[in-house]
Amino acid sequence: MTPKAILIICDGLGDRPIAELGNKTPLEAAPGNGLDKLVAKGACGVMNTIAVGIRPGSDTAHLSLLGYDPHIYYSGRGPIEAAGTGLQLRTGDVAFRGNLGTVDDIGNILDRRAGRIRNSEPFAQVMNGIEIDGVTFIARAGTAYRVALVMRGEGLSADISDVDPHVPGVPITPVRPLKDTPEAKHTASALNKFLAYVRPLLVNHPVNLERRAQNKPEANYLLLRGAGLYSELPPFSERYGLKAACVAGAGLYKGVAALMGMDIVESPGATGLADTDVRAKFETALKLVAGDYDFVFVHVKASDSLGEDGNFTAKTEFISKIKNAAEIFDPLPEGLLVALTADHCTPCANKAHSGDPVPVLFSGHGVTPDDVTEFGERSCRKGGYGRIPGLSLMDEILNLLGTAHLYGA
């Protein structure tokens, strides 16, 4: 077949040595040989997804790893999350990520996630399609308590305050313009009118009446944050000449891929959680490259979430699951390149993203092997790639595939 590539990004994979793991990192400590087999025939390195010492968000890191400089293309989390729900954005839209929350009668936040209510769909429906002051509000259910909102109309701005105060127990305040521009004022004003308009629709929603009877937190407020003014991304297929698909469980990563025009392919058992079926995701990717697709981006989420929980035992177990699932790549089909890395490290000790470099491996088509034998944060420091910038990852993939554009003559 013509050379094809699978890029696997294990969110927050990298870590720091942990005393309880014998001073190993979860990646170094996790049992399983699947990744080491790829390394044995491949070459490794470390990578700063943004730059040395920079602590990346998942959104900016993914843009960078897929070759879209976030300093140019990042316009906030809202548009990406909104795209992840399947919403088709248009240049000029202002998009938000949001939670259904519970506020009391005088507007204090009781619960930022409305008791982690499982289905936001009925609430998104009543908020969708409302028009106020020339702005159309488009609401779309995300997973569980999440709702994406898009404001569509002339002259909107993302320079407005969040609705969500990010902590419970404080009052909701009206949205404020953050710049003294007609656009910011118009956007804040229309959004405040919208929130007032939908309040009774939420309060009196049949699902809430039911929850009230059951003494469950009601989904009676839309807590918005991450406003972003969307502008169209150059399509991935045109940028790289690759027909691309995304296999991911979590919304953000589907959103990144959707904004780039990749096809989002569902994989059985992909949940975005620790119970996800990693092997099935890898299998789906292999099927896609055996068919029409030239490039598959696979995202695995739970290594990050477990790091943010500080749960190094569970993180190590989950990484072991990734390692075992990677046995499916042994042997690699002729003409296939597999690259595996992370978007950032999430050290369990920090319970947060860090700016440490991530390990990266390239195996298969076009790769000149090095003598690294294990895939880990420290072994990869000695790899043949040295330290490379995340923004160059796609260029290197094209180079290995043999389809890189010649610069000059």
Next chain:
Amino acid sequence: MTPKAILIICDGLGDRPIAELGNKTPLEAAPGNGLDKLVAKGACGVMNTIAVGIRPGSDTAHLSLLGYDPHIYYSGRGPIEAAGTGLQLRTGDVAFRGNLGTVDDIGNILDRRAGRIRNSEPFAQVMNGIEIDGVTFIARAGTAYRVALVMRGEGLSADISDVDPHVPGVPITPVRPLKDTPEAKHTASALNKFLAYVRPLLVNHPVNLERRAQNKPEANYLLLRGAGLYSELPPFSERYGLKAACVAGAGLYKGVAALMGMDIVESPGATGLADTDVRAKFETALKLVAGDYDFVFVHVKASDSLGEDGNFTAKTEFISKIKNAAEIFDPLPEGLLVALTADHCTPCANKAHSGDPVPVLFSGHGVTPDDVTEFGERSCRKGGYGRIPGLSLMDEILNLLGTAHLYGA
């Protein structure tokens, strides 16, 4: 002597492991100790001549290695090839590289190189100095069937189509403006008139009459490509404070050096081909630095050409010739720095340039040795220099020479 430097660029030197060479690269497999002796007292690294994963042309790569950012200074292949014939370009000139080709009576290309005719000089003479619509056409013979053409006049543009359709069997079409500007239209129109004007001069040229009698392909058309609008480069000597010479066989590299104001020094037996006298080139460089010159750029071409042929046996033999020739640097004269690298890799498997990093060695004056003992793509990955950008090569050479400008105070 004051510290001086020789920079040797072996075109397309780097490669990938080849099964028939015992999974070694041609550089790793080639017999000879000359480079390893330099490495033993030197330090190594790998280098992306443009950036990680970017597949460089020879022209852009050489600009970068000599410290001229191609994103700023590259204006197409034409001006460089034209300068390589000894033509003095002026800002505003539009320059082309060209072949003498054979077309039939109705304008179909029969042979893009006129049977690889050996001498283009008599043809360049009849095309030189013609004036049409205020444009002076300057033609200069290159090696074998090659001719460089320069259009000189007011208001010219390089935004025009190639004359050369790049494949035989198709008809020559008139040159078209590629932008809707008066400059592009004027340039295309003048060039079409020129091509029509010189057609009978070529068809009836005494050399062609002779070739017709011998039933050889006639040089009856000038196939132009790579139009570039020349603007003057800052002189190398002023940029680096080094009196510089170039020792090269092939026109492009003489052109790069000439555009930077280096003196082009002929070396006996320098052909730009596999039969070139590499040792004589190195000897010439040593003589030049023993004399007035502070810096000599030596170019060796055939490692690239043989890689493009996919001929790994011949590439390995040629690299062995380079290694043996490099024995002349043992011992290195006091005060001399030798740097040796490539402009890009040309893997035999690809028969084309790749974006893999090139190995680089520094040996002699100012160098802190590392523990690399062999000069190869993989051994250099472990070198003291790690991975460096090609655009920094000249800065590092100045640093080692001890003449780098102090940035700050």
